[in-house]
Amino acid sequence: MSVFQEMTDGSVTTPRGWQASGVVAGLKRSGAPDLALLMSDRPAAVAAAFTANAFAAAPVQLDREVVAAGRPVRAVVVNSGNANACTGDRGLVDAREMAQFAAGLLKVAPDEVLVSSTGRIGVPMPMAKIRHGIELAAAALSPAGGLRAAEAIMTTDTTRKSLAVTLTVDGQAVRIGGMTKGAGMIAPKLRPAGPPQATMLAYLTTDAAVAPAFLQQCLNRALDASFNRITVDGDTSTNDTFLALANGAAGNRPLDAAHPDAAAFQAAFSHVAGRLAREMVLDGEGVTRFVELVVTGARDDEQARRCAEAIANSLLVKTAWFGGDPNWGRILCAAGYSGVEINTAKVSLDYGTVPVVRGGMDAGTPEAEQVQAIKLREFTVALGLGVGSGSFTVWTCDLSYEYVKINADYHT
């Protein structure tokens, strides 16, 4: 029994009191939409997570300040086509101007506006285009604009990623909407805009009233079962941003950890984040197979995570998956160099329901059966380390010619 329901054509503007837009500012040479605006009709509590990259982009630095201040916000400006990263002081000035310029048009305070950017690193922001785009976006704001915003934040993605769910809080309906971009391949029509950057951006909106601390808790708890469990290529961007915004338009008694519907809200929140994260991998650059990799029996969850990430990022494992090669030695080899504790005599490996390794050795399953289990669009790989009870799940993918093509094609 689920405590929430998915809604048709759901988006960040499915929750009440939210408007959005997506417009062509002219940053992408393809002429595709490249600037999105998201606005609440009232102050919204905010929770956030940002990249751990030392070269955190200017908009990330700005957003960190805004979020740290702990005050509600009103709007988010997002551009694709330029990351505004490694752009020095000028980058920070530009990010601030994006917030200020939007604030002026929207009649809110500059510190009520968050900013995100994604695109090529190291190129100064074309501020004339940005200002023009923000003007267009402000004029286009609409309660029906959620899907257009989801399109405008795309870079290498091939499809927009958007959904919404509804659940009951205090006996009345509240909604959570979400959109994300990233880990997607450059579609040929977008390539002239520059080489891909697999930055991950994700936005959750809700019309529930949520205490800021509880909103942050929901976000933190959702991370390990969503964005922090995915890897396409192991490259952590300078711009990764995950924002959750709650404006309270539904009129419920503010949710906190003690609220009777807290668990239901957390479940719905995690579902939206998880679905968006999963879609990101499915739309990953050149991806032909989606792999759920489950590591169990580790000393602790952190060791399970480290082991799972080593396997998920192994070129030999990813290329074998692409080729439909059950070569399990590559998986054990990657586990073996991940540096975690392993009881090699007790290691087990399964492809779907097919036993592949038992006691650290070939389980004797005919190779044809192993091939059948992994020559699928989606399959599960389960590795037991035989040490303790730590576990972690990663969602990852194969590595195809197409990935190399997308990322090696030099923009001319």
Next chain:
Amino acid sequence: MSVFQEMTDGSVTTPRGWQASGVVAGLKRSGAPDLALLMSDRPAAVAAAFTANAFAAAPVQLDREVVAAGRPVRAVVVNSGNANACTGDRGLVDAREMAQFAAGLLKVAPDEVLVSSTGRIGVPMPMAKIRHGIELAAAALSPAGGLRAAEAIMTTDTTRKSLAVTLTVDGQAVRIGGMTKGAGMIAPKLRPAGPPQATMLAYLTTDAAVAPAFLQQCLNRALDASFNRITVDGDTSTNDTFLALANGAAGNRPLDAAHPDAAAFQAAFSHVAGRLAREMVLDGEGVTRFVELVVTGARDDEQARRCAEAIANSLLVKTAWFGGDPNWGRILCAAGYSGVEINTAKVSLDYGTVPVVRGGMDAGTPEAEQVQAIKLREFTVALGLGVGSGSFTVWTCDLSYEYVKINADYHT
């Protein structure tokens, strides 16, 4: 002024008192040589380094015992075509039998024989073929067999990697020979033997008399400037092995740290190891560009190493190199997620002699000049982190379609 000289057609049998052979045991379906034997006419001091992989292969486990015993050895048996890894107790029994069988034919003690294997993981050793191969190899031993041995240890390599140098110790000539395999692509003719395993095997022989502790010191010091500074794909094998063997046939006073020619010997030893390591990357799977990546200005050498390895293993960096794309943002991004301390406002980057980043931002060099600097078969990338005086150099390569093809092509 160099203290040593390279010799024409040098090999592991260039030093006096060494014989070798390379024969067809029948492990490779291609019919290429797949078993090598290396033998000294007298006991040889041994130094070694092995993989840190938790699934260390059976021959690695056996060799560790032999080396730990600290006694001289007489011979090394090496097979390609099967890794004898993840093969349980039977694998260890098989590795011991390889040593014993060779010892019987060579009239030496079983614990004077080292064993190496490389090939597919998880497949039991075909011992009848192995025994037959050892018989052939023992009969074929010759002071001229070094190059044939270098051929027989190849798997995905496209060329044999062998050399020798001579230097003066105690006023007389001594020789150091070496051979290595690994990180090489499967040449199409070898593919029927099974998917590639990029195990690295390296053997250095010398006719110098060397105290075991000093030999191990030479090996340890050579590592960071040779095999431990290379990465093709970041996958650390279950079978990596580096053996150095000194038989004293040259008759010098045994080298130790206090010997007046100790530094010269160390330099020659490091040169041989470094050359072999470099050749391994140049012959790496699908490699079209060789990159010397120098990280300086790190908090310490270990941070510099971690940063360099993150960059060298970044898919986005490697594919950009393949495409001849100077996209420096990917390099800074990888440094940024490596977890090391960085003064982002002081970061510098150079491609060869071309300044690319200064003060963490675009140095203003026209992109065409940057492209010229990296559209080469070999180039240097130098990253300064602006923190301290730690440094590390990695030799790495690009990631091409061919790498994916080699490693995705499922053996049928």
